[in-house]
Amino acid sequence: MTTAEAAAYVHVPFCRARCAYCDFNTYAGIDHLIPAYGDALRAELRAAPHARARTLYFGGGTPSILPLDLLAELFHVLRLTLHIPSDAEVTLEANPGTVPPAYLRGLRELGVNRLSLGAQSIHEDELRLLGRIHTWAETAEAVEAARAAGFDNLNLDFIYGLPGQTLARWQETLEAALRLGPEHLSLYALTLEEGTPLKSRIARGELRPPDEDLAAEMVELAEEVLADAGYFHYEISNWARLEAQSPKPRAKRWWEPGAWNLKPEAFSEDISPFVCRHNLTYWRNEPYLGFGAGAASWREGRRWTNVRHPADYIARLEAGRSPAEEVEEIPPRLEMGEMMMMGLRLAEGVSDGRFRARFGQGLEEVFGEELARLQDLELLEWDGRAARLTPRGRLLGNQVFRCFLP
């Protein structure tokens, strides 16, 4: 019997301070819960279904808040429960200012081989606006320390479309980011989430609302600058560097013929070794198991989510109960819609072969009408093998995703 594959995610809901734009399931000022949370995670992991995890991802929150010994204990249990092959991608999210060199070396020893740093901006005023606790200099130091510790797969997160941000300042951020030579970049358009301080400041008129047209120009600029620097735009908000070579090749842009689809069966990882394989699991709607407060799991037509608050999560596990709170059965038609909504985020698009293998029906059969309509609107390309967003569709993705949902 072969063991089922599933990506593994561990949620760490602790942060030093809450950023002004953040609505993630994370909390500042409850660090006293960390030891109990570690115990609860171990308890949840011990009871986990057996699976082969080719990727492991510590996300948050700020996972780099966890002390190394606690992480070591977690890894121990993770390796007991899940089969984690030696070439697994093991990512940990970290914030600049929380990662001294010794800590980074310790992470390497535990097997972490990909580090994702929340840089967000190179400008101090923007960092303050976002409520970040670190400076750009600390980000640069963290990158240097990570390299010294042996990390050869680094991601940096940035945010664009901030109130008052100009195209020129965004270009400065991009250029400074490139000078650090990250293997991967996540560039997120600022989203004003309900209940965040940033949203209320804008609602009160203290700050100008972000300009969507300008944000569109910013993403187009990023696309150009990063293509020239040899980065492959493989998902709406994610870029991965092509195989390191010198001189650096220029990456094809999203819309250039053959940008990704060198051969019909070519996928993101065939183009760059630095695409995030863990996140590809989500975008391809393949199985994953999530551990920790608020973490979601998906497999065999069912999605379930753990209780959100860390204290409740701890209490459940202390009482020997399952932390799963919401279970959603996803009927096939909805799963198809979700597969489109997630898969179309990728440059590789949704492969007809994979769709057919999963559902026994091809894209044309299920979504013929939607595909035709979206092609007419020049939002989507469909060549019989894969459906992909056009450059226009990439900026207007919601208009496309909605069509496939029931």
Place this chain on the structure above:
Amino acid sequence: MDPARIRNFCIIAHIDHGKSTLADRLLEVTGTIPEREMTAQVLDTMDLEREKGVTIKASAVRMVYQAADGETYELNLIDTPGHVDFSYEVSRALAACEGALLVVDAFQGIEAQTLANLYLALEAGLEIIPVVNKIDLSSARPDEVAMELVDLLGGAPEEMLQVSAKEGINIQAVLEAVVRQVPPPSGRPDRPLRALIFDSHYDPYKGVVAYVRVVDGAVRKGEPLVLMSTGVGTEPIEVGVFTPGMHPTGRLGTGEVGYVATGLKTVQECRVGDTLTDADTPAPEPLPGYRPAKPMVFAGIYPTEAEDYNGLRDALEKLRLNDAALVFEPETSQALQFGFRCGFLGLFHMEIIQERLEREYGLDLIATAPSVAYQIVTTQGETLEVSSPADLPDPATIQEIREPWMQIQIFTPAEYIGPIMELMTRRRAEVGTTEYLDARRVVLHYRMPLAEMIVDLHDRLKSATRGYASLDYTFDGYRPGDLVKLDILVNKEPVDALALIVHRDQAYEKGSALVRKMKEVIPRQMFPVPIQAAIGGRIIARATVKALRKDVLAKCYGGDVTRKRKLLERQKAGKKRMKQFGRVTIPQEAFLAVLRLEGG
């Protein structure tokens, strides 16, 4: 009950002067409604009435009162609406009464509908009992307002009752005045039955429930009746009075007010204004009825989803059962497909109907901009009535377009004469005389096209005068005007439901303001959408809704799939609430943009 001890009266006033609150107190003092069951404006039972704090539909109640003279009287009260759109409702109530309480706010004094309703009551030959209300207000000036009433009605200042409906001050005096001053009904118990239907509502079990005033004879449950104008016969299922719930009594005698549950299924069979009589011994002559309500404002009402058409028709039919002033007929529009052209008494009436359709019947609707009824004289010499700009014939066949004009009276403190003049002359008004009510307050007379009036004149007037002015209007007559059809093109295509009829001199200004407004309210689409205003094919104004550049979720990972999917699903459902016109989605606001133009 001996007719000598019956008093039938209504409460009339300008809007918000406290009619319904006074009715509350009367019901309380007479013990009709026990104190613990009392709520504010207890007779305003419709959800919309309670929410907006206004009376929309008149209601009748019977009270029993032991007067100072030791006798017990039956008092039938009808509370009426104060909004100018519903004066038709008031005039029907008047025909069922011998007296009226004319309520005037002790701070605001006499306002437009005070006078308008007073004249209606005098015309109907009613005894008027003036009541100065809200004397508890610190800003009240009861003696001055009493003097205004003396000037208007004659009599002595001390005869003007001064009360507070809210605080329950001097309520007994009101009841005593009703008993003493309102004449008892003068009908003949020995004659064949004649009962005037002054209102009705529809009950799914009892059919049309007619609100009646028995003039001669008596109605009894089970005795066959006939409606004199239609000849339809019926045997009443139930006869009773409102207390204020329906309370069966089996009989209504001469002079009494109550209801007859007819069991009839359509209002066409049982019209307001008709006379009920005995089937066996019918009266020779019906009672004088009412002039049917004349709708002034017309608009198309369409379901956003075509499959709701039948639902909309059923809902309109049901509403018409309780609202004789609502008229409608099927209409088709290129843009909006199948719907109804509806006639209303005014914009407030239209708003109420639309809200009731949406709320009580769960419909999702698009209403077109309101229009008036134009008379078109063709080159053939025919006269057509057109209440929808889309129906205007080819300009080459039009000899003349005539539009309805109104006489308007505006009551205002004198310091606002300037701003009112400015507002009115911008709307093509002809200035008439100015009358001083006293040193501070004036009545301004104007003549104005109805089309200029329906476009939020009332709100503009209120804001130009900090709420102090009130207005009343009556139909004046049709006059020819230099009118043209203004077409609105969305994405280069004329949208019939957006067309307007405007005066040529205003066409350019209106057209520009309108396209600017439409640009604000039409959501950005995936391509730029030009919006143009045109007269006879010539573009006079344009604006462009810029294309939507970016609309995509920045992040979507494992933990958010459900939440993000639900967000997209909600957006998808939200889009259903708009009207798809070709490739462009147009929201309701765009159709009513003409009501919300700057400057105007």
